[in-house]
Amino acid sequence: MIFVGFGFLMTFLKRYGYSSVSLNLLIASLALQWAAVVKGFLSMSNGKFKISVTTLINSDFATASVLISFGALLGKLSPMQSLVLAMVEIPIFAANEHIGVHFMRAVDIGGSMYVHVFGAYFGLAAARVLCTKSTNEHPQEGANYQSDLFSMIGTVFLWMFWPSFNSALAPGDDRQRAVVNTVLSLASCTVVAFAVSSMLSGENKLAMVHVQNATLAGGVAVGTTADFMIGPWCAILIGGLAGCLSTVGYKFFTPKMNAAKIHDTCGVNNLHGMPGLMAGLFGVLFTGLANVENYGT
Template identity: 50%
Template sequence: MVFIGFGFLMTFLKKYGYRVLGLNILLACIAVQWGIIMQGLWHHRHGKIRVGITSLIKAEFGSTTVLISHGALLGKVNPVQLVVMTMIEITIFGCNEHLGLEIYKVTDIGGSIFLHTFGAYFGLAVSFVIYWKKLQDPSKDQTMGHSDVFAVIGTIILWIFWPSFNSALGLGDDRHRAVINTYLSLTSCTITSFALASIVDEKDKLNMIHLQNAAIAGGVAIGTSANLMTQPYGAMIIGCLAGVFSVLGYRFLTPFLAKCCRIHDTCGVNNVHGMPGIYGALVSAIIASLASEDTYGYNLYEIFGYMSPPAHSSKHEDIQNNMIEIKPGQGRTASLQATYQLIALATTLAVAIGGGIATGLILKLPFLDSSKEDGQFLEESEEEGHYLPPCSSHREDDTKV
């Protein structure tokens, strides 16, 4: 998903095919390594950061925030700026995630809040700060047939593997629910996206840019509540509405933000990750407010850690007497847990936007900002052809590719 899915998804612009694939690999590798350190600092033991499968998965998750932000900045910043942004963003991301998961004790198994919402609005905030009218050249937004085909490859890869993305950190029933809910949400979102895209299009045709992205918005929207008791019909409703938000966002909101708010969102990350992420967080608050032991059994206290009875309370002792091991919590009510889900969303938005603005100001420093002199950093992908040097196995007139 990280190296193929996100990479190819952003190749729909004909001028940036080479660039986005190369930088995608570079940024992902930096983000994964730095993420292991940043996230490991919060969980070190005896001064050592332990590396295992779980830490690698979490680091990969963290790298998606950078790639999402990159989507909002494609064509506007140079590689050095992106590397600097990656280091800063992963650091802020690790702190915000620790605050939400370990202090607020919210649930976000698929990262709708801490990955998608954070990455989208961090990138949009940076885009707002570095906005320069010359960089918003309409010719840079042009697509062509083969670039759209490559972008669909990214969509398909992301679509197929999104259930595993949302369920990777789950165990037992949590993992099963996450896979099922994500799959149902994706299928519903795809159908809705295709139907609505043809309705809102001025020529009554399917718009490939909408479909390449809106079809996966359901995976983002269900992320926070993927392991919760949404019921199959609930997962399908979540996916349908995510498709509606995403398509309408591409059709109406993206042009408005570029024209009136000085926010040029190159790849539409607000429509795929931002709005569906916020929507998913709101849905998780509603579902959390309905959570009870009657519905989840004792698994409730594994999902919502602070809803577990306090240590030495009579209820906690009763559970222990039933030979069931659960960690003591604070005895939160369902409504209070829902409130913390909303607090985590608000905190993430504030941290992402504030961090993005600060990062944008850093990227505009003269020794980093070279965009005004030269916006090209890699070969264009629309070249007419390459030539192989003549050798004994090639005739001179056959060397053109």
């Protein structure tokens, strides 16, 4: 499982340009160790803490959150600034998760809220502070044929490894349920994202950025409820809504955010932010609906 978790982490890397690949490898390595230490302090007993495979998976989640934030900040920070921001983000992430899990008892198996929403809006807040002029299109931001193909490798690997990301921390039967729900949600999200993208573009062409990103929103949106007994139809419904929301977001929200001086390089609001909020709402809904009939005692 741990390998797959790291796979998830690392495949982020391939989605960006040349020097960014190196930078992200560095940030991921540093954040991983720092997260293990910070989370260790939070769970210390007798002045010592243990580092196990579970610790590493948890640190992996924290690192994923940092990398999501950098999706919004790509091209705005120097390497040194990036490292400082990563060091600052990890403790805030850990504190946020600690409060959520231990005091508010909010369960979030795939980390949709703690990882995706937190990472996306932390990154966007930083982007707002750093971005001084409103831009709709940055000259160096474009993609070409080859870089889009490289991005597709990243997309395909994220697609493949998402089920294991969402199920990594689930025990026993729950893991199987999490896998099935995530796969169905992703598949449904992909179909809807293609359809909406095709509709929005007017002509019969697909926007590559939708294909690369909106197809993954279903994995985020089902994250919180992946191990619930939501039933296959509901996983498909969640995925479809997420695909629609994410594609619409790329088309309409991102230009507006740019106008409002919130420049979102990789569109993390559409891929991680809004689908993550959706996941949280569905989590509330299904927790309210949960009863003894479905879950036993």
